[in-house]
Amino acid sequence: MGKIMLDGHAIPFKLGDNILQTALEANLEIPHFCYHAALGSLGACRLCAVEITPKDSGKAPRVAMACLEPSEDGLKVSVSAIAAQQVRQHVIEFLMINHPHDCPICDEGGECHLQDMTVVCGPPYRRYRGRKRTFPNQDLGPLIHHEMNRCITCYRCTRFYQDYALGNDLGAMRLRNEVYFGRFQDGPLENPFAGNLVEVCPTGVFTDAIFRQHFARVWDLKTAPSICPHCSVGCNTLPGARDGTLRRVRNRAHPELNRWFICDRGRYGHQYSEHSARPLAPRVSGTDTSYHDALNAAASQIKSTQDCIGGLGSTREDLEGNAMLQALLNNLGGIFTAFSDPKLETATIAAVSSLQNIGNAPSLAEIEQIDAALIIGDLTAHAPMIDLALRQAYRKGAKLAFLYSSPTPLAQFATTAITVSPQEMCTELSRLYQLINAQSAAEDITDTPMTDIAASLMGARKSLLIGAIETMTSQEVSTLSKLATALGSDTKLAYAFSGANAYGAALLSPTGSAVAMLEAVEAGQIRILIVAGNDPLGDSRFGTRWRAACRNLSALIVLDCILTATAKAADILFPVAAWTERGGTFINYEGRAQGFATVFHRPEYLPNVARVITDLAQYLGHSLQAAPSVLGDIFSDFQIPKPGTTGSLITAPSLPMPATASAHSIQESCNSTWQAALASWYGDEALASFAPGLMALTPKTVAMIEPTSAIDAGIKNGSKIKLRGSSGSMVLSVRFNQDVATGTIAIARNVLVQLGVGHGDSLELEQVL
Amino acid sequence: MNNILKELQKDLLHLPRTHPKRRAVAIPAMQALQAELGYLDDAAIEKIAQITGLSTTEAEELATFYSLIYRRPAGRHTVRICDSVCCSMRGADQLLTAAEEYIRTPLGTVTPDGALTVLPGICLGLCDKAPAALVDGEALGPLNDASLKALLQRLQQKD
Numbered sequence: 001m002g003k004i005m006l007d008g009h010a011i012p013f014k015l016g017d018n019i020l021q022t023a024l025e026a027n028l029e030i031p032h033f034c035y036h037a038a039l040g041s042l043g044a045c046r047l048c049a050v051e052i053t054p055k056d057s058g059k060a061p062r063v064a065m066a067c068l069e070p071s072e073d074g075l076k077v078s079v080s081a082i083a084a085q086q087v088r089q090h091v092i093e094f095l096m097i098n099h100p101h102d103c104p105i106c107d108e109g110g111e112c113h114l115q116d117m118t119v120v121c122g123p124p125y126r127r128y129r130g131r132k133r134t135f136p137n138q139d140l141g142p143l144i145h146h147e148m149n150r151c152i153t154c155y156r157c158t159r160f161y162q163d164y165a166l167g168n169d170l171g172a173m174r175l176r177n178e179v180y181f182g183r184f185q186d187g188p189l190e191n192p193f194a195g196n197l198v199e200v201c202p203t204g205v206f207t208d209a210i211f212r213q214h215f216a217r218v219w220d221l222k223t224a225p226s227i228c229p230h231c232s233v234g235c236n237t238l239p240g241a242r243d244g245t246l247r248r249v250r251n252r253a254h255p256e257l258n259r260w261f262i263c264d265r266g267r268y269g270h271q272y273s274e275h276s277a278r279p280l281a282p283r284v285s286g287t288d289t290s291y292h293d294a295l296n297a298a299a300s301q302i303k304s305t306q307d308c309i310g311g312l313g314s315t316r317e318d319l320e321g322n323a324m325l326q327a328l329l330n331n332l333g334g335i336f337t338a339f340s341d342p343k344l345e346t347a348t349i350a351a352v353s354s355l356q357n358i359g360n361a362p363s364l365a366e367i368e369q370i371d372a373a374l375i376i377g378d379l380t381a382h383a384p385m386i387d388l389a390l391r392q393a394y395r396k397g398a399k400l401a402f403l404y405s406s407p408t409p410l411a412q413f414a415t416t417a418i419t420v421s422p423q424e425m426c427t428e429l430s431r432l433y434q435l436i437n438a439q440s441a442a443e444d445i446t447d448t449p450m451t452d453i454a455a456s457l458m459g460a461r462k463s464l465l466i467g468a469i470e471t472m473t474s475q476e477v478s479t480l481s482k483l484a485t486a487l488g489s490d491t492k493l494a495y496a497f498s499g500a501n502a503y504g505a506a507l508l509s510p511t512g513s514a515v516a517m518l519e520a521v522e523a524g525q526i527r528i529l530i531v532a533g534n535d536p537l538g539d540s541r542f543g544t545r546w547r548a549a550c551r552n553l554s555a556l557i558v559l560d561c562i563l564t565a566t567a568k569a570a571d572i573l574f575p576v577a578a579w580t581e582r583g584g585t586f587i588n589y590e591g592r593a594q595g596f597a598t599v600f601h602r603p604e605y606l607p608n609v610a611r612v613i614t615d616l617a618q619y620l621g622h623s624l625q626a627a628p629s630v631l632g633d634i635f636s637d638f639q640i641p642k643p644g645t646t647g648s649l650i651t652a653p654s655l656p657m658p659a660t661a662s663a664h665s666i667q668e669s670c671n672s673t674w675q676a677a678l679a680s681w682y683g684d685e686a687l688a689s690f691a692p693g694l695m696a697l698t699p700k701t702v703a704m705i706e707p708t709s710a711i712d713a714g715i716k717n718g719s720k721i722k723l724r725g726s727s728g729s730m731v732l733s734v735r736f737n738q739d740v741a742t743g744t745i746a747i748a749r750n751v752l753v754q755l756g757v758g759h760g761d762s763l764e765l766e767q768v769l
Numbered sequence: 770m771n772n773i774l775k776e777l778q779k780d781l782l783h784l785p786r787t788h789p790k791r792r793a794v795a796i797p798a799m800q801a802l803q804a805e806l807g808y809l810d811d812a813a814i815e816k817i818a819q820i821t822g823l824s825t826t827e828a829e830e831l832a833t834f835y836s837l838i839y840r841r842p843a844g845r846h847t848v849r850i851c852d853s854v855c856c857s858m859r860g861a862d863q864l865l866t867a868a869e870e871y872i873r874t875p876l877g878t879v880t881p882d883g884a885l886t887v888l889p890g891i892c893l894g895l896c897d898k899a900p901a902a903l904v905d906g907e908a909l910g911p912l913n914d915a916s917l918k919a920l921l922q923r924l925q926q927k928d
Binding site: 168170 | 830834
């Protein structure tokens with residue numbers, strides 16, 4: 001490893017790095033605009049000018065761009081040389097010719113890279129008195145505000161959008177002094193990572209349109225390290241709040257996870273905590289009351305029905321909340337589970353168990369390095385940042401193979417994509433397993449897509465098997481883990497779970513507890529149900545049964561920060577702090593425990609779940625230990641990870657692999673030919689569904705059917721059909737879509753809930769004339 | 770739709786949507802459409818996107834980058850007077866003003882009779898013939914006030 005001399009300091013460099021990277025690595029700033037660690041060097045802005053003196057003393061010093069000049073041993077570099085300073089000053093002066101003097105009203109002010117660089121390098125006054133070049137702006141949808149006059153043509157936006165996120169609806173138009181970054185026509189940006197333009201842009205061309213609605217200067221924002229609660233990846237975020245309201249969420253770099261970017265659900269989903277219907281005062285039988293009265297009411301209900309109590313935690317509730325609820329239930333002799341959907345419970349526990357056996361899931365940084373992947377289901381909706389990591393792998397030439405039932409945006413980059421109906425997924429996975437097991441015997445490999453997948457997985461240096469748990473059964477999970485074992489140690493296994501703390505929730509829930517809880521409520525054995533952050537009544541597959549069962553309850557006690565169907569039906573409702581308003585711990589898809597800190601407090605008293613449970617226990621005359629010691633009892637040597645650190649893998653006792661029930665258990669009795677599949681999109685999540693900005697982009701509710709099977713059934717594109725499930729029916733218009741499996745109808749989550757069917761359940765279809 | 774475009778479309782019919790040939794066809798397809806329509810309107814960009822498998826934004830990026838692809842209506846005849854260094858020094862700017870006054874139409878727009886569009890153009894490499902111009906794809910120069918007026922008059926009367 002050599003060293004460069006930067007203004008007299010010897011700085012070590014990695015081979016292949018350029019001068020700018022070397023300096024930034026050593027925490028030394030060389031002014032720059034267009035260089036970005038994720039996007040690389042371009043040389044468009046000319047700001048990183050430095051003077052270099054080659055080692056060969058015969059050559060004169062010259063000015064070069066630090067981002068394009070490779071570091072060489074003994075190279076003398078000067079940032080402070082007069083010649084380099086002058087170049088930078090001229091660059092800034094040229095950029096400021098057309099840049100408006102609108103800093104006082106610009107949203108970027110205070111965190112503007114151009115503002116900083118102008119102060120650092122530029123002349124303090126503007127000499128130019130002529131007319132400025134101006135542009136019309138475009139309407140880029142509800143999330144991003146466009147202000148083209150501020151552009152300094154660093155090309156960071158299109159490099160991120162087209163090259164990194166693989167979007168194709170934002171581009172660089174025209175040429176010379178008129179280069180324009182925008183879309184063909186007005187309209188929302190379609191890429192699920194478009195919100196990163198706000199952070200990638202070094203000035204105020206792309207700004208956060210949601211933040212703009214309720215703006216605060218950045219230096220007035222209260223921030224603290226937080227973790228995104230919108231999926232199981234656990235991206236690190238930096239929310240900003242002011243005056244007791246949450247204003248925005250930005251990325252906070254984690255070296256192995258999200259690094260420079262977050263998805264739009266993470267950036268804009270935060271509006272749930274400012275939703276007008278958010279419960280903010282405790283409610284007993286529909287009337288607002290004080291926290292003390294609500295606790296009294298809950299305590300007296302529980303006392304009057306001793307021994308008949310259940311506690312339902314949640315996959316989106318933090319580790320502390322779930323563990324405290326479990327501890328309370330242990331004290332009261334009731335039962336606890338974190339899952340309202342027994343199918344989801346067995347699939348999640350099976351997945352965690354197989355990860356514990358095979359080895360932990362790869363980080364996002366590791367996923368970017370794989371060269372073949374098999375993807376089951378839709379990752380864009382269930383773990384958007386894993387989708388982005390796989391896009392990077394694809395850019396490097398990785399072969400992506402898909403087995404999916406309903407459209408998934410990532411499949412546009414597929415080498416092999418096979419649509420499989422939900423009920424046949426397990427069979428197809430087993431077929432692949434057999435193909436891979438029989439690889440040496442099979443000499444006459446026929447050229448089918450499935451053998452292609454087998455060949456690419458077996459030929460890969462590093463491969464990944466990944467599935468979205470919400471649309472998988474436990475049999476599929478165990479087949480996928482068998483597949484991983486068969487492929488050997490170069491194959492990593494990962495699952496996109498449903499809920500930020502699904503991994504942690506699985507560690508706390510005994511196998512079969514969800515179905516035991518549901519049956520106990522149905523049988524009237526449980527008379528009081530405490531629900532923390534869960535929504536059993538709004539569940540698509542089991543909602544009908546839960547709604548009927550809950551009529552047997554004498555009290556439904558709900559703790560939540562959003563007004564779900566269950567919260568609406570609650571007899572006693574405790575509003576709790578949203579994720580940015582409390583500290584806690586989430587365990588992400590890798591099993592990494594990450595802590596998050598309280599960013600701010602609202603004016604209302606909003607305790608977290610663990611606090612409410614502790615207080616309730618006190619009103620009942622029990623005393624619970626504090627959350628850290630409860631967790632310490634469950635997970636030996638567990639230390640609550642400090643917010644702002646990279647977190648650590650949790651060591652937990654091994655979960656048993658759930659016994660695989662017969663594949664066709666619950667709904668298969670009805671002999672209909674059509675199956676439902678969940679058609680999800682990147683905003684589709686319980687908390688984010690309360691974010692109006694993001695929800696404005698919800699795709700139109702239609703029934704998507706594969707053309708051939710639709711035509712066989714005499715269904716026309718655009719015609720109306722009536723779908724009937726266990727709890728209702730709905731008329732929808734048909735949209736033909738090649739990305740739906742044969743015999744499958746892909747419908748949105750709200751339709752599934754209304755029909756009372758889950759992914760893979762049977763549906764009745766009737767044509768409406 | 771003209772024959773060239775139809776042929777292009779036929780050639781591409783059996784290629785997969787992401788085949789590099791599809792993207793390569795974008796410029797010839799734009800030229801073919803422009804030959805027929807005079808310029809490319811939004812519908813033409815959408816058509817190009819459909820044929821080539823590019824997104825509309827990608828097609829627009831290409832169309833707006835090349836100065837001989839018109840995204841606004843142009844006259845039956847176009848005169849592009851070079852305004853780069855040599856031509857500018859030899860009086861291109863005065864020629865542009867003179868042309869504007871003569872046809873009584875701002876640069877870059879179409880005369881009311883639909884005959885003419887005069888606009889500044891980038892370097893033609895004809896510095897030896899400065900000030901030079903590109904008239905309906907043919908290079909001319911050196912121009913002066915009188916020859917320019919004669920040229921514009923001829924073009925307006927021709928048809």
